Amino acid sequence: MKQVWRTIAVILAISAGILVLLGYFFDLSAWGLDSVRQVILRWALILAAVALWVGAGNLVRVHWRKMVSRQDGGGYSLVTLASLALTLVVIVVSGPNGKMSQWVFNHVQIPVETSLLALLAIVLIYASIRVMRRRLNPFAIALFLTVIILLLGATNWMGMEASKFSMLREWILAVPVTAGARGVLLGIALGTIATGVRILVGFERPYEE
Amino acid sequence: MAEQDCPICGQANPEKSETCQKCGANLYWAEIEPGEVISPLANKSPQEQDEARILPGIEDSLPAVPAAFTEPSAPVHPYRLMVSETQKNYVALLEKMTHPDQIQPADLQAAAVRKPRYLLLVWGILLVGILSFSLFWDELQVGIPPIPAEVLAVNRSISKIPAGAPVLVAVDFQPAYTAEMEMASEAVIDQLVAQGTNLVFMSTIPTGFWQAEHLIQKIKADRDLVESAPVNPNYYNLGFISGGALGLANFVNEPYQFIEAQLPTESSASTAGQSASLGNVTSINDFSVIFVLTEDPDTARDWLEQVQPHLRRTPLMMILSAQAEPMVRPYLEMQPAKIQGMLVGIAGGVQYESLSNQVQTARENWTASVLGNILGGLVLGVALTAFLVFQRWNPPAAPAAKEKKP
Numbered sequence: 001m002k003q004v005w006r007t008i009a010v011i012l013a014i015s016a017g018i019l020v021l022l023g024y025f026f027d028l029s030a031w032g033l034d035s036v037r038q039v040i041l042r043w044a045l046i047l048a049a050v051a052l053w054v055g056a057g058n059l060v061r062v063h064w065r066k067m068v069s070r071q072d073g074g075g076y077s078l079v080t081l082a083s084l085a086l087t088l089v090v091i092v093v094s095g096p097n098g099k100m101s102q103w104v105f106n107h108v109q110i111p112v113e114t115s116l117l118a119l120l121a122i123v124l125i126y127a128s129i130r131v132m133r134r135r136l137n138p139f140a141i142a143l144f145l146t147v148i149i150l151l152l153g154a155t156n157w158m159g160m161e162a163s164k165f166s167m168l169r170e171w172i173l174a175v176p177v178t179a180g181a182r183g184v185l186l187g188i189a190l191g192t193i194a195t196g197v198r199i200l201v202g203f204e205r206p207y208e209e
Numbered sequence: 210m211a212e213q214d215c216p217i218c219g220q221a222n223p224e225k226s227e228t229c230q231k232c233g234a235n236l237y238w239a240e241i242e243p244g245e246v247i248s249p250l251a252n253k254s255p256q257e258q259d260e261a262r263i264l265p266g267i268e269d270s271l272p273a274v275p276a277a278f279t280e281p282s283a284p285v286h287p288y289r290l291m292v293s294e295t296q297k298n299y300v301a302l303l304e305k306m307t308h309p310d311q312i313q314p315a316d317l318q319a320a321a322v323r324k325p326r327y328l329l330l331v332w333g334i335l336l337v338g339i340l341s342f343s344l345f346w347d348e349l350q351v352g353i354p355p356i357p358a359e360v361l362a363v364n365r366s367i368s369k370i371p372a373g374a375p376v377l378v379a380v381d382f383q384p385a386y387t388a389e390m391e392m393a394s395e396a397v398i399d400q401l402v403a404q405g406t407n408l409v410f411m412s413t414i415p416t417g418f419w420q421a422e423h424l425i426q427k428i429k430a431d432r433d434l435v436e437s438a439p440v441n442p443n444y445y446n447l448g449f450i451s452g453g454a455l456g457l458a459n460f461v462n463e464p465y466q467f468i469e470a471q472l473p474t475e476s477s478a479s480t481a482g483q484s485a486s487l488g489n490v491t492s493i494n495d496f497s498v499i500f501v502l503t504e505d506p507d508t509a510r511d512w513l514e515q516v517q518p519h520l521r522r523t524p525l526m527m528i529l530s531a532q533a534e535p536m537v538r539p540y541l542e543m544q545p546a547k548i549q550g551m552l553v554g555i556a557g558g559v560q561y562e563s564l565s566n567q568v569q570t571a572r573e574n575w576t577a578s579v580l581g582n583i584l585g586g587l588v589l590g591v592a593l594t595a596f597l598v599f600q601r602w603n604p605p606a607a608p609a610a611k612e613k614k615p
Contacts (some may be wrong), residue, residue, distance in 0.1 A: 024518075041459045048452035052415070096418060096448070105384070105419035113385035122333045125585055129328065132596045144593050151586030154556070154579060177535045178542070185539060188510075 010202050016040050017200045060084065146172060332588065339584055343577045351579045353572075356560045359541055363397065363550035364564045366498055366524050372405035374497040375490050379512065380412045380421040381503040386530050391424055392571040393558040394502050394528045399428050399567050406497070407487060408444035409468065413456055413508065418448035431568050445487060457515040461493045494523050504530035509537045517547050524549035528557065 019028075019037050028034040063077035087104060094100035128144065153169025198204040212221045213236065220231035228235055370376065378398065382390045401408060402425075410421035425442055447467050450456040460467055468487050489495060493516065501512045509527060517525050525547070529537055531554035540547040552561055555578045558571030 038459075038462060041455060041462070044455045045450075045452040045459050048455065052451065097446075102419055102422055105416065106423055109416065109419075110384045110387050110423070113383065114388055117385040121581065121585070122329070122336055125336075125588055126329045126332055128589060129592045132592055136596055136600055141593070141597070144589060148586045148590045148593070151582045151589070154582040173535065173538070178539055181535045182539050185510075185536070 009207055010205065013205070013207055014200055014202060017196070021196075021200070056084070335588075336581065336584060340577045340581055343580050351576050353559055353563050353575075354556050356564065359548075359551040360557060360560045360564070363526050363552060363561065366526065366550060367397065367400055367404070370401070370404060370406055370497045373407060375407045375409055375487055375495065376401055377409050377411065377493075377496040377499045378421070379499070379501045379503070380410055380417045380424065381414055381501060381505070381508045382420065382530065383414065383504060384416055384420065386504040387420070387423070389530055389554055390502055390504060390528070391427060392555045392574060393530070393552050394424070394500075395428060395431070395568050395570050396558060396561040396565050397500065397528065397552065398424060399432070400565050402428060402432075402442045403567065405443065408442065409447060409487065409490075409496070410444060411447040411460070411467070412449055413451075413453055413511070415449050418446055421446050428568070431570070454511040454515050457511055461516050461519050464493055464495075465491050493519050494521050496523050498524050498526060500526045500528060502528045504533055506533045506536035509533060509540075513540055513547050526550040526552075528552045530554060531556075 019033060020040060022028060023034065023037045028037055060081065063080050067074045067077040067081065090100045090104055091098075128147070131140065132144065149165055149168050149172060153165035153167075195204065199206070213224055213226065214221055215229035215232060215234055215236060217234040218229060218232040220229050222230055222236065226236055378401075398408070408425075410417075410425075412418060412421065414420075421444075425444055429442060445468065447470075450460055450467065452459065468490055493499075499516070499520070501509060503509050503512075509529065512525070527537060527541075527548050527550075529551065534553045537548070537551070541551050552558065555571050555575060559575045562569055562572050
């Protein structure tokens with residue numbers, strides 16, 4: 001029986017995948033399959049939204065256990081759960097478009113996240129200097145030289161119309177960076193195609209796990 | 210004659226058999242067990258472990274000495290594998306090549322040396338001090354970077370949009386990037402508002418709804434400050450569309466489904482003209498232009514893969530964080546281009562503000578941004594020079610014993 005259900009799952013997954021894929025290349029409305037494709041896409045959308053709730057539920061479960069079992073950092077779990085509950089209450093009472101919901105976003109979320117990101121400016125430079133102390137091989141030197149050129153070449157400074165740093169920066173962005181980015185993008189594309197094909201032919205069955 | 214049992218099926222096999230007579234398992238490989246992994250810092254105190262990190266006090270930060278916490282497994286040479294000494298040496302050489310960061314006792318000792326934490330404090334004060342200084346010294350102004358073709362293309366496209374035309378704006382950046390992204394995009398959105406276009410905001414991240422409201426309220430507040438007759442922005446906020454790339458694929462197919470869901474309840478766009486204008490949006494190509502505001506190259510790629518192929522005459526424009534530029538620029542430079550215009554970071558905002566002459570948010574912060582870059586570059590340059598000189602005069606100690614060549 002288990003084998004039968006497994007076979008049905010494989011057939012459904014492969015059919016749905018191929019149908020959605022074909023929609024990118026052909027007009028499926030001639031065969032009346034376009035509406036089926038739309039329905040599948042809508043289901044995926046709903047499932048993705050449900051996954052957010054599952055994620056939130058898992059967050060609550062993990063932090064609740066951590067708090068109840070008095071593990072290290074249990075206090076942080078309490079803060080996390082209290083923040084979640086408070087935000088949920090505010091959004092339910094005020095509505096997603098309400099002023100209170102917007103207030104929480106403007107006065108809590110943006111300042112907290114922005115401040116954490118701002119610390120990177122300080123921490124990354126400090127960490128770079130520490131890496132220099134520990135390991136200064138040719139690759140590290142090339143990395144740091146590139147960072148220095150990109151930082152100093154961000155603008156035409158000290159009154160120079162086109163500083164050497166700016167020209168070097170432009171070259172780095174235009175040649176090595178673009179070449180590397182294109183390589184990465186090609187790699188991503190090939191990897192995506194390979195994974196897609198493996199799922200479409202049934203070699204990979206993530207839905208069985 | 211001694212026998213050996215198959216570890217898989219238990220079948221007794223003659224000694225020195227390579228495979229099991231019953232199940233065919235390889236009798237050499239089946240018995241190999243992973244080598245025991247011993248962290249060199251396992252016996253160290255938490256304080257010593259902490260001090261071996263690049264950022265003392267931050268538990269998840271990288272070790273100052275690579276592989277200080279998780280040394281690669283020790284070489285495993287089961288006698289049943291019957292490898293020769295030469296082969297063992299090859300394996301050791303291969304492991305050394307694939308784990309160049311393998312820790313040495315001397316490195317461990319160096320890692321345990323107390324780190325100069327005052328350096329972080331000094332650097333922090335220096336950075337904050339100089340940046341604050343630039344905010345109060347109005348005369349200190351740095352030049353505007355040259356305006357590239359992609360920024361001019363954005364300006365040309367916006368100039369052609371008639372009043373009342375629908376414009377799609379995807380607010381797809383995380384709240385942490387609010388400052389940079391709003392400085393990059395404010396002049397563009399402000400010009401669209403000034404021209405009386407119908408803005409349709411949407412997002413593929415959960416906080417996108419509030420992010421769009423934050424952006425539009427900021428523009429409204431800035432306009433209220435400088436204009437005697439403030440403009441009331443015409444906009445719809447479709448909010449969060451779940452599913453990432455799949456959500457976009459769905460949106461492209463039936464955008465009006467999403468707009469229609471907002472029409473009865475959205476009070477921001479209450480006039481009949483606006484509703485009629487958006488009521489005509491039945492296809493993604495009915496938008497005059499599409500702007501994607503993002504800091505994430507993957508999100509930009511989702512738009513390029515799911516939406517761009519469906520566009521016939523509607524230009525796709527990107528407003529990006531500086532960190533996303535390298536991965537997105539190839540799409541701008543390819544032939545034919547997948548992106549018709551692009552602004553990048555605070556520099557992009559400054560460039561666009563110099564064209565539109567409306568808001569000056571990015572311009573006001575440009576000097577501080579440039580000073581921060583220059584300061585960071587100079588500090589790293591001085592440090593790199595100092596360490597190179599130091600290394601030149603105090604070269605690292607040579608290995609104690611030269612390894613025998615395999």
